[in-house]
Amino acid sequence: MTDTVNRRWLLAKHPEGMPDASCFTLETTPVPVPGPGEILVKARYLSVDPYMRGRIGRSKSYAKGVEIGEVIRGGAVGEVVASNHPAWAPGDIAETMGFGWQEFAVLAPGGSGPDGVRKVDPALAPIESSLSWLGMPGLTAYFGLLDVGRPRPGDTVVVSAASGAVGQIVGQLAKAAGCRVVAIAGSPEKLAWCEELGFDVGIDHRATADLCAALREACPNGVDVFFDNTGGPIHDAVMKNLALHARVVICGRIAVSSQPGPDIGQRFNGHVLVARATVSGFLVFDWWHRHAEAVTRLAALQKAGKLRFREDVLDGIERMPEAFLRLLTGANLGKQLVRVG
Amino acid sequence: MTDTVNRRWLLAKHPEGMPDASCFTLETTPVPVPGPGEILVKARYLSVDPYMRGRIGRSKSYAKGVEIGEVIRGGAVGEVVASNHPAWAPGDIAETMGFGWQEFAVLAPGGSGPDGVRKVDPALAPIESSLSWLGMPGLTAYFGLLDVGRPRPGDTVVVSAASGAVGQIVGQLAKAAGCRVVAIAGSPEKLAWCEELGFDVGIDHRATADLCAALREACPNGVDVFFDNTGGPIHDAVMKNLALHARVVICGRIAVSSQPGPDIGQRFNGHVLVARATVSGFLVFDWWHRHAEAVTRLAALQKAGKLRFREDVLDGIERMPEAFLRLLTGANLGKQLVRVG
Numbered sequence: 001m002t003d004t005v006n007r008r009w010l011l012a013k014h015p016e017g018m019p020d021a022s023c024f025t026l027e028t029t030p031v032p033v034p035g036p037g038e039i040l041v042k043a044r045y046l047s048v049d050p051y052m053r054g055r056i057g058r059s060k061s062y063a064k065g066v067e068i069g070e071v072i073r074g075g076a077v078g079e080v081v082a083s084n085h086p087a088w089a090p091g092d093i094a095e096t097m098g099f100g101w102q103e104f105a106v107l108a109p110g111g112s113g114p115d116g117v118r119k120v121d122p123a124l125a126p127i128e129s130s131l132s133w134l135g136m137p138g139l140t141a142y143f144g145l146l147d148v149g150r151p152r153p154g155d156t157v158v159v160s161a162a163s164g165a166v167g168q169i170v171g172q173l174a175k176a177a178g179c180r181v182v183a184i185a186g187s188p189e190k191l192a193w194c195e196e197l198g199f200d201v202g203i204d205h206r207a208t209a210d211l212c213a214a215l216r217e218a219c220p221n222g223v224d225v226f227f228d229n230t231g232g233p234i235h236d237a238v239m240k241n242l243a244l245h246a247r248v249v250i251c252g253r254i255a256v257s258s259q260p261g262p263d264i265g266q267r268f269n270g271h272v273l274v275a276r277a278t279v280s281g282f283l284v285f286d287w288w289h290r291h292a293e294a295v296t297r298l299a300a301l302q303k304a305g306k307l308r309f310r311e312d313v314l315d316g317i318e319r320m321p322e323a324f325l326r327l328l329t330g331a332n333l334g335k336q337l338v339r340v341g
Numbered sequence: 342m343t344d345t346v347n348r349r350w351l352l353a354k355h356p357e358g359m360p361d362a363s364c365f366t367l368e369t370t371p372v373p374v375p376g377p378g379e380i381l382v383k384a385r386y387l388s389v390d391p392y393m394r395g396r397i398g399r400s401k402s403y404a405k406g407v408e409i410g411e412v413i414r415g416g417a418v419g420e421v422v423a424s425n426h427p428a429w430a431p432g433d434i435a436e437t438m439g440f441g442w443q444e445f446a447v448l449a450p451g452g453s454g455p456d457g458v459r460k461v462d463p464a465l466a467p468i469e470s471s472l473s474w475l476g477m478p479g480l481t482a483y484f485g486l487l488d489v490g491r492p493r494p495g496d497t498v499v500v501s502a503a504s505g506a507v508g509q510i511v512g513q514l515a516k517a518a519g520c521r522v523v524a525i526a527g528s529p530e531k532l533a534w535c536e537e538l539g540f541d542v543g544i545d546h547r548a549t550a551d552l553c554a555a556l557r558e559a560c561p562n563g564v565d566v567f568f569d570n571t572g573g574p575i576h577d578a579v580m581k582n583l584a585l586h587a588r589v590v591i592c593g594r595i596a597v598s599s600q601p602g603p604d605i606g607q608r609f610n611g612h613v614l615v616a617r618a619t620v621s622g623f624l625v626f627d628w629w630h631r632h633a634e635a636v637t638r639l640a641a642l643q644k645a646g647k648l649r650f651r652e653d654v655l656d657g658i659e660r661m662p663e664a665f666l667r668l669l670t671g672a673n674l675g676k677q678l679v680r681v682g
Contacts, residue, residue, distance in 0.1 A: 250614045266603045266604065269572055270594060274622065278619060282617065
């Protein structure tokens with residue numbers, strides 16, 4: 001083993017509003033040593049995901065928050081460099097959401113939850129896919145759309161952050177399910193990618209003055225399924241265009257997650273009642289027991305040419321905060337990753 | 342036939358905000374004459390329901406609105422006084438939601454929807470029950486709680502307007518399903534009735550300064566099912582106390598239905614996401630095809646002593662607007678009816 005130091009990002013302070021560089025500290029420590037039954041993994045790709053904003057903030061979320069001075073939690077895929085576990089050998093590829101923003105981690109194989117350590121088959125797809133369309137974002141799209149959104153052929157499906165890690169898959173699964181897909185994204189480049197993916201209509205929310213009217217025009221029969229990755233003004237505009245018995249999947253709130261204080265604005269219970277709509281909070285971890293099913297199905301769709309995916313890769317662990325801010329401000333195009341090592 | 346005049350209430354103007362007497366005009370016309378296949382029904386009880394506020398307003402609702410000069414739509418139960426239909430004879434009891442605020446209506450038997458004309462069995466229960474626990478409000482509670490709220494034994498079920506036409510049944514069905522019931526109502530008298538019905542905790546929302554804290558205390562494990570009949574501040578307080586995987590049934594919005602303009606306030610998508618809750622708009626008419634099932638089950642529960650019901654009856658068709666305003670301001674205790682003839 002040639003590496004002797006492990007660089008890792010600690011939380012320096014809880015952000016109020018939009019995080020900045022002062023929230024993060026890069027620390028250098030010795031590479032940890034695996035104990036009995038453990039493996040040492042060297043990261044190849046670190047995942048950058050919107051949920052991390054919730055974890056480093058102060059407000060209640062669905063997961064335990066990161067304390068000041070702790071390594072920021074997050075997923076990664078990497079190579080086993082030392083193993084004290086009979087089922088793992090150096091060279092194996094491991095993926096887990098419990099890696100952390102660091103170059104090396106000692107992991108205990110086993111565990112079926114998101115923080116469990118999964119062996120990745122490099123023959124199936126590039127290993128970074130296990131952080132994107134074959135991993136958490138892919139599962140989010142798969143269960144959120146298919147099990148919660150329940151699309152039917154002919155449905156109009158609106159997806160926000162449509163070129164993002166989750167949105168790309170949502171739209172393509174909806175197309176595969178026979179739906180019409182209306183993509184909302186924040187730049188012409190993002191919408192060009194959506195068009196390439198076969199989505200039917202694209203709306204640039206940054207270039208559209210009246211989003212509600214644009215959606216009304218794009219969805220003359222109303223919105224049957226709304227896969228909401230952002231919250232905020234996009235959410236509001238779609239809620240005014242629900243079709244009868246619409247399903248709204250509240251998956252992400254990146255547009256409001258950095259706003260301090262309660263979320264004040266127009267409420268849509270009247271719209272929900274008139275449309276007899278269903279608004280569901282969705283968290284992929286509740287569906288994790290079906291991980292293998294989703295991976296199998298997504299891989300099959302990809303093999304059949306029905307699933308393409310775009311990543312946005314920065315190089316070097318020192319760029320993690322930059323990558324994270326790119327994501328929070330929507331500067332990335334596709335799944336945000338950082339390549340390390 | 343001794344009666345020669347029919348008194349009926351027309352909409353004089355669309356209310357802005359809370360309706361008042363000037364919105365309604367009492368008109369006297371000749372008793373109508375049934376044509377071939379039709380029956381003439383003399384009302385015994387007219388139903389007074391919150392949904393009527395939506396129908397007489399200007400904003401979009403789930404049903405066609407009432408135009409100025411039209412008879413206000415509403416349900417009634419009454420006696421057939423003349424019949425040109427082979428299946429109906431004078432003396433039969435008929436119930437329909439398509440009767441109108443009037444003493445006499447010519448009806449065309451047949452039709453399976455809410456405006457269809459149903460024969461009422463006077464041996465089953467007092468005929469006015471067909472407007473309350475064996476009718477639309479009973480069905481609302483039955484399908485809204487059991488099919489949308491999906492209560493499980495041990496769940497904490499919160500119901501607003503708990504002594505109202507729908508709330509009484511919701512609470513008793515929840516008790517029958519093994520749940521703990523937290524009743525929210527607007528007076529000590531209403532809560533005394535809720536206690537008599539066996540509901541576990543009562544909260545007087547008019548006498549409670551911090552409703553959110555009161556609910557937190559009443560629901561230490563959170564709210565599993567929220568049957569929302571009111572919207573407004575009660576809704577807001579409950580939404581801050583959702584348990585994991587809570588189900589929220591948006592059934593009525595009487596607290597806000599008379600507010601002009603959009604409903605501005607705190608939004609709860611963050612709470613819905615963290616709790617992975619489901620918020621569903623509910624309209625009983627979507628479940629009307631299961632009318633017979635609900636009536637059979639509710640009648641059986643009542644026979645088994647598990648269902649009691651309280652009505653609030655005013656006498657005389659001239660009191661319809663008064664009865665309606667009682668309902669909108671929460672002055673009634675139990676299902677509001679007007680006895681006529």
